[in-house]
Amino acid sequence: MKVTLSDREIPPLVGKLDFSENKIDRETGTMRVRAVLPNPDEILTPGLFDTVNVPGSLPYQGILIPDEAVVADQNQRLVMTVDGEGKVVPRPVRPGPRIDGYRVIRSGLDASETIVIKGIVRARPGTVVTPQMVELPPVAEQ
DSSP: OEEEOSSTTSOOEEOEEEEEOSSOOTTTOOOOEEEEOOOTTOOOOTTOOOEEEOOSSOOOOOEEEEGGGEEEETTEEEEEEEOTTSBEEEEEEEEEEEETTEEEEEESOOSOSEEOOTTTTTOOTTOBOOOOOOOOOSSOOO
């Protein structure tokens, strides 16, 4: 957890999240949290307006892919990959949140695969395809 003061000359204060409610108030859209952070110079005083950054999860390795590359198959999510022989191979994946217009894949891919993005409807398992490599923009078009 990090607290950034409006006075930019003071570096952000880093603390630890101590408590978090497990529900969101429907009327205000807020959730109560409590943090413990050092205040040796008594910089923090009642009535200050600061920016508080509370991470939603611990950092983890993930892969960003276009949302349209993820397909559903009853109870799991799949990404169609292309093996060395050009055959389509479905891969079960664990999707995460969207970041910069791309879907985070938490597990199931290792970033060395070629994935099917366009023509996903025609990409059936075992079908031979000729992939056309494209470079994705840093932020997806929405």
